[in-house]
Amino acid sequence: MxxxxxxxxxxxxxxxxLKTFLxxxxxxxxxxxxxxxxxxxxxxxxxxxxAGFPRADIMPTDGHPVxxxxxxxxxxxxxxxxxxxxxxxxxxxxxxxxxxPPFKPTVIGDDLYARGASDDKGQAFLYxxxxxxxxxxxxxxPVNLKCLxxxxxxxxxxxxxxxxxxHTDLLAADVAVISDSHIxxxxxPALVYALxxxxxxxxxxxGPDHDLHSGIYGGAVNNPLNVLCRMIAQLQxxxxxxxxxxxxxxxxxxxxxxxxxxxRVPFSHDDWLAEAGVRAAWGESDYTVVERTTARPTLDVNxxxxxxxxxxxxxxxxxxxxxxxxxxxxxxxxxxxITRLITAYFQxxxxxxxxxxxxxxxxxxxxxxxRDSPAMLAAREAYRRAFGVAPVLMREGGSIPVxxxxxKELGIDTVLMGFGLPDDRLHSPNEKFxxxxxxxxxxxxxxxxxxxxxxxxxx
Amino acid sequence: MxxxxxxxxxxxxxxxxLKTFLxxxxxxxxxxxxxxxxxxxxxxxxxxxxAGFPRADIMPTDGHPVxxxxxxxxxxxxxxxxxxxxxxxxxxxxxxxxxxPPFKPTVIGDDLYARGASDDKGQAFLYxxxxxxxxxxxxxxPVNLKCLxxxxxxxxxxxxxxxxxxHTDLLAADVAVISDSHIxxxxxPALVYALxxxxxxxxxxxGPDHDLHSGIYGGAVNNPLNVLCRMIAQLQxxxxxxxxxxxxxxxxxxxxxxxxxxxRVPFSHDDWLAEAGVRAAWGESDYTVVERTTARPTLDVNxxxxxxxxxxxxxxxxxxxxxxxxxxxxxxxxxxxITRLITAYFQxxxxxxxxxxxxxxxxxxxxxxxRDSPAMLAAREAYRRAFGVAPVLMREGGSIPVxxxxxKELGIDTVLMGFGLPDDRLHSPNEKFxxxxxxxxxxxxxxxxxxxxxxxxxx
Numbered sequence: 001m002x003x004x005x006x007x008x009x010x011x012x013x014x015x016x017x018l019k020t021f022l023x024x025x026x027x028x029x030x031x032x033x034x035x036x037x038x039x040x041x042x043x044x045x046x047x048x049x050x051a052g053f054p055r056a057d058i059m060p061t062d063g064h065p066v067x068x069x070x071x072x073x074x075x076x077x078x079x080x081x082x083x084x085x086x087x088x089x090x091x092x093x094x095x096x097x098x099x100x101p102p103f104k105p106t107v108i109g110d111d112l113y114a115r116g117a118s119d120d121k122g123q124a125f126l127y128x129x130x131x132x133x134x135x136x137x138x139x140x141x142p143v144n145l146k147c148l149x150x151x152x153x154x155x156x157x158x159x160x161x162x163x164x165x166x167h168t169d170l171l172a173a174d175v176a177v178i179s180d181s182h183i184x185x186x187x188x189p190a191l192v193y194a195l196x197x198x199x200x201x202x203x204x205x206x207g208p209d210h211d212l213h214s215g216i217y218g219g220a221v222n223n224p225l226n227v228l229c230r231m232i233a234q235l236q237x238x239x240x241x242x243x244x245x246x247x248x249x250x251x252x253x254x255x256x257x258x259x260x261x262x263x264r265v266p267f268s269h270d271d272w273l274a275e276a277g278v279r280a281a282w283g284e285s286d287y288t289v290v291e292r293t294t295a296r297p298t299l300d301v302n303x304x305x306x307x308x309x310x311x312x313x314x315x316x317x318x319x320x321x322x323x324x325x326x327x328x329x330x331x332x333x334x335x336x337x338i339t340r341l342i343t344a345y346f347q348x349x350x351x352x353x354x355x356x357x358x359x360x361x362x363x364x365x366x367x368x369x370x371r372d373s374p375a376m377l378a379a380r381e382a383y384r385r386a387f388g389v390a391p392v393l394m395r396e397g398g399s400i401p402v403x404x405x406x407x408k409e410l411g412i413d414t415v416l417m418g419f420g421l422p423d424d425r426l427h428s429p430n431e432k433f434x435x436x437x438x439x440x441x442x443x444x445x446x447x448x449x450x451x452x453x454x455x456x457x458x459x
Numbered sequence: 460m461x462x463x464x465x466x467x468x469x470x471x472x473x474x475x476x477l478k479t480f481l482x483x484x485x486x487x488x489x490x491x492x493x494x495x496x497x498x499x500x501x502x503x504x505x506x507x508x509x510a511g512f513p514r515a516d517i518m519p520t521d522g523h524p525v526x527x528x529x530x531x532x533x534x535x536x537x538x539x540x541x542x543x544x545x546x547x548x549x550x551x552x553x554x555x556x557x558x559x560p561p562f563k564p565t566v567i568g569d570d571l572y573a574r575g576a577s578d579d580k581g582q583a584f585l586y587x588x589x590x591x592x593x594x595x596x597x598x599x600x601p602v603n604l605k606c607l608x609x610x611x612x613x614x615x616x617x618x619x620x621x622x623x624x625x626h627t628d629l630l631a632a633d634v635a636v637i638s639d640s641h642i643x644x645x646x647x648p649a650l651v652y653a654l655x656x657x658x659x660x661x662x663x664x665x666g667p668d669h670d671l672h673s674g675i676y677g678g679a680v681n682n683p684l685n686v687l688c689r690m691i692a693q694l695q696x697x698x699x700x701x702x703x704x705x706x707x708x709x710x711x712x713x714x715x716x717x718x719x720x721x722x723r724v725p726f727s728h729d730d731w732l733a734e735a736g737v738r739a740a741w742g743e744s745d746y747t748v749v750e751r752t753t754a755r756p757t758l759d760v761n762x763x764x765x766x767x768x769x770x771x772x773x774x775x776x777x778x779x780x781x782x783x784x785x786x787x788x789x790x791x792x793x794x795x796x797i798t799r800l801i802t803a804y805f806q807x808x809x810x811x812x813x814x815x816x817x818x819x820x821x822x823x824x825x826x827x828x829x830r831d832s833p834a835m836l837a838a839r840e841a842y843r844r845a846f847g848v849a850p851v852l853m854r855e856g857g858s859i860p861v862x863x864x865x866x867k868e869l870g871i872d873t874v875l876m877g878f879g880l881p882d883d884r885l886h887s888p889n890e891k892f893x894x895x896x897x898x899x900x901x902x903x904x905x906x907x908x909x910x911x912x913x914x915x916x917x918x
Contacts, residue, residue, distance in 0.1 A: 029771035090773060097669070155771055196674060200772045209736030210556075211887040214759040215655060215857030218787050219699060219751040222741035225760035225782075226695065233692030236685060238810065240678060277668030277778075280812045282681035292678040300673040300776050301684035303766035308783060312488035312614055313659045313820045314549060315785055315857075316761050316886055319736075323684075324767060326774055328677050351697065353739045361772045398674030398774075427775055428670040 003137045003450075007129070007442045014129045014442070015112075015435070017047070019105040021087075021121050022114040028064055028088035029155045037064045037151050040087045044149055045069075047128050052135030053147070061159035064088065064151030068170070071131065073140035079375075079452055080144035082173035082412070084402055085124025085180065086153035089116035090427045097429035110435050117433035118424035123179035123441065124149055126419070130445045142453025146173055150402075153180075156200065156362025157401060164402075164409050174457075175375040176406045177448075179441065181396050181418030184266055186434065189383035189391035189444075191376065192416035196294070197329035197366035198399040199338040200302075203228070203346060205321045206355045212317040222353035224321040225306050231356075232323060234349050235299055235342075240283040240292070242299050242327070244345045247338065252331045254295055265290050265394050275423045294395035298328045324361070328397065335363025364401025369413040374457030379415045382447035386440045417444065462596045462909075466588070466901045473588045473901075474571075474894070476506070478564040480546075480580050481573040487523055487547035488614045496523045496610050499546045503608060504528075506587050511594030512606070520618035523547065523610030527629070530590065532599035538834075538911055539603040541632035541871070543861055544583025544639065545612035548575035549886045556888035569894050576892035577883035582638035582900065583608055585878070589904045601912025605632055609861075612639075615659065615821025616860060623861075623868050633916075634834040635865045636907075638900065640855050640877030643725055645893065648842040648850035648903075650835065651875035655753070656788035656825035657858040658797040659761075662687070662805060664780045665814045673776040681812035683780040684765050690815075691782060693808050694758055694801075699742040699751070701758050701786070703804045706797065711790045713754055724749050724853050734882045753854035757787045783820070787856065794822025823860025828872040833916030838874045841906035845899045876903065 001009070026040035027033040041058050048056035048069040056069035067087065072080070092102035092115045100106040105114035112122070127147060134141040148171065150160050164171060183190040207224040208217070236242050254262075267290055273281070283292040292298070306321035308314035327338055343358040350356040370376065371393055383391040396416065403414045419441035425431045460468070485499035486492040500517050507515035507528040515528035526546065531539070551561035551574045559565040564573035571581070586606060593600040607630065609619050623630060642649040666683040667676070695701050713721075726749055732740070742751040751757070765780035767773035786797055802817040809815040829835065830852055842850040855875070862873040878900035884890045 029769075029773070091767075091769065093769075094670075198674070198774070200774070207737060210884070211553075212735060213857065213886045214757075214761060214785060215657070215787055215855075216881070216885070217735055217752060218759045218785075218856065219755055219757035220740050220742045220748045221735050221737055222699075223759045225763050226691065226758075229688040229691035229760065229763070230697065232685065232688035238689065240681075276671060276676055276680050278666060278680055278812060281679050282810070282812045283679045289679045293676060296678055298673075298678035299685075300677045300682045300774075301688065301766065302673060302773060302775050302777075303768045304684050304688070304780070305764045305768040307760065307762035308550075309762045309764040309781075310488075310550065310552075313783065313785070314488070314761060314886065315657070315659070315759075317759050318761075321763070322768075324772065326673060326677075326772070328674055351741070353737060353741045396674075397677065398672065422675070425669065426675070427672045427773065430669075 001137055003133045003446050006133045006137050018125050021125055022105040022116055023103055025103045026088050027091050028152050041065050041067050044087050051128050051132035061163050063159040066163055067149040069147040072144040074144045078143055080173040082171055082176040083127045083147045084176055084178045085149045086120045087149050088151045088154050090154050099430055111432040112435055113432045115431055117431050118420040119426040120180040122433040123419055126441045126445055130442055141449055143449050161405050164405055168409055171410055173412055176412050176414040177417055178414055179417050179419055180400055181416050182420035182422055183418050184392055189387045190394050191379055191391045192396040193371050193393055194368040194395040195366050195400050195403055196397055197335055197364050198326060199335040199363045200326040200361040202359045202361050203323045204357045208319050211319050214315045214317040217317055221317060222351055223317050224354055227354050228321040231349055244341050246341050250332045262290055265392055293397040297330050300326055302326050329366050331366050331368050364399045365404035367403040373413055374455050375415045375452060378448055378451040379417055381451055382444045385447045386444040460596055462592045462905050465592045465596050477584050480584055481564040481575055482562055484562045485547050486550050487611050500524050500526050503546055510587050510591035520622050522618045525622055526608040528606040531603040533601060533603045537602055539632040541630055541635040542586045542606045543635055543637045544608045545579045546608050547610045547613050549613050558889055570891040571894055572891045574890055576890050577879040578885040579639045581892040582878055585900045585904055589901055600908055602908050620864050623864055627868055630869060632871055635871055635873040636876055637873055638876050638878055639859055640875050641879035641881055642877055643851055648846045649853050650838055650850045651855040652830050652852055653827040653854040654825050654859050654862055655856055656794055656823050657785055658794040658822045659785040659820040660798060661818045661820050662782045663816045667778050670778050671776040673774045676776055680776060681810055682776050683813055686813050687780040690808055703800050705800050709791045721749055724851055752856040756789050759785055761785050788825050790825050790827050823858045824863035826862040832872055833914050834874045834911060837907055837910040838876055840910055841903045844906045845903040
């Protein structure tokens, strides 16, 4: 039986197993889900061992553990591929907006609904099943495989970089591959060659040392909520241009060749509006929507709170106001430097009547990788065979900071072989994975490993 | 035994009874406290009957009921005083900042700590006990008394105006008196002749029709949180001057005589900073702190929320953002007109990529009353006798909309005989009532009714 035939024959079981994986609420940011994190890691390790990996370990970090597996049977002359994925997921709230329970995976039509279906359990699980298929048919995979599945991607991977630095020999490989992004449409595969970085901060504004009655003190006490809004309004103009001094200093500008290439990325304005659920696009008018969301830095308030937020009215002038703010960064912006710049700017524009504290929640570097490496060429051909059409080369707006770490610590490029779709509602209620992409993802990865193994190219 | 001697002899019992009143969590804004509202009203009615009122009824409204009592034994030639108070209280949150449980009244030193201690149960209860003292000593009070205690003051009295309009004969009086404000210090009584009005709205900004991933859509979708902050920043300049077109059109300006009089209100900048818990005052530089907080309109954000507000980081670009906003108004600003102006302004400044909805939560008219009526003169002398010093005439920054209603519907002025202190922490954790003021309040009201009865003046 061919490897592809094995996949087709066993697909229903693969899907059942994926549902089991998705039913574990491995929300890394919530301490109360610690037992679920342990459960998810253990389940994944068992799966890797069953798939044929001779080694699969749960390796501790100072946070949630890494699941590491390796299978080096292709021999020292064959390329070694380092697979990265994550078994943690985002919180599922607001829960009342889910049509099906987030941790009770449910198939409706061609889609599988669950938190983590696309980001990233569904995509990470592909590698386990492809390895099993090679095991059952060819005996071993055509390349050497190392799998690094972490449990802290959704909280900014605080312990991943130290883990990689401490295990550079263990993780040594010719190329990395990650499936944690999306393609452009059901029949429109894509390969991502650039990712944005991230700087995420929490701002606290303190005015009076206790909550006041707005009727008694209003007009003579600077209200921290009003101040916070005024300060946030000074971060960005109405067009989305960021006003923090020095913010754009390190931004690598787009040259005409790349802008022309990005302009070839298929893009339907109407489809995009429908997916985003907005009436109109917005942002820097000198750039296209594709450029704004992938090649330009941005600033978003991700959360804001303070004062009375229950039902009804309370005339309070609160002591404190809070916001969570994140900036997407592009090469060569450094998250630590950007965090310093926004902190200094907040301190500079804060009125003397309040205290402002800016806390660094997390950051990650962006990355750009080569488009013509042997692994990229193998990936392009693999997509073409599985989808019947060659993939588009594109940038991605989100952050996968580990790509920058792999470049720095292991000296390797990463091939970003996404199988999600743009409307997968990552981080939102009703996240889903399009099941035909699950099937094509398995096929694509079989082709990719076969082609890369045949090329014999080390990298 | 004189009426004053009766009060002194029975003071410990009065205090015990007040504690019972304060232990009922009659939070009008929370539906789950509906049974407590009923309990508080029933308890108050029993107290009024025990105090000697021949009539005390619980009268329904479309919301929480009114407790109405009357005692007209002073005869048709004697003045009739309409007492207003409220038996509902503000929510007690944030609960973790209370040093003693908000609904377990606790005496520490000279202060009684509880939600509603000063606003307004402690002050409203004075009238019950003064009536009881007259009953036990003189047989009847020296003036005709009508008591109107409502249960919806803290939610903007939505059913009080209709109640008053439907019962103008029942409530007919020569003057109203309310104890729901504060004096300037333990030994510095004050009489309030002006109150600010209030317009309170809730703003909802809707952008995308579902929560988005900020990495995928950030930069091309106008974030409702950023938009809300930018719009709030456009309501007011950094000095507190309000930028809503037409907002100041009806503001009655302060003349030199009144500014001179307000300048005589004792005011210690250092004490005020300590009470407010701020490092510096803020606001319109052309006006004093006293003027800013009592004679000028203001705008405060009372609550704001949206996006991810739990622990940790979530890179969400949320669908919606919300704020509660209130404006304190001065004569002759109309709350309904101000709500229309801010609604129109929000619609005007909203970018086309979002939808803005402004909801009117409640409003109340401000008021100014005559300073030289017979009742005001009786009140001034009563304070002088109880406190040993004549009261300061002042404006109040908060809102007691019923004063405007009494002027309009019953044609009577209101004497605002406050007994709270500026640091009572109304609406905040650790609200308290200064017990010597409870005792002096009883004495002041005995003098007031006696003097007004002796004057025979109808109004």
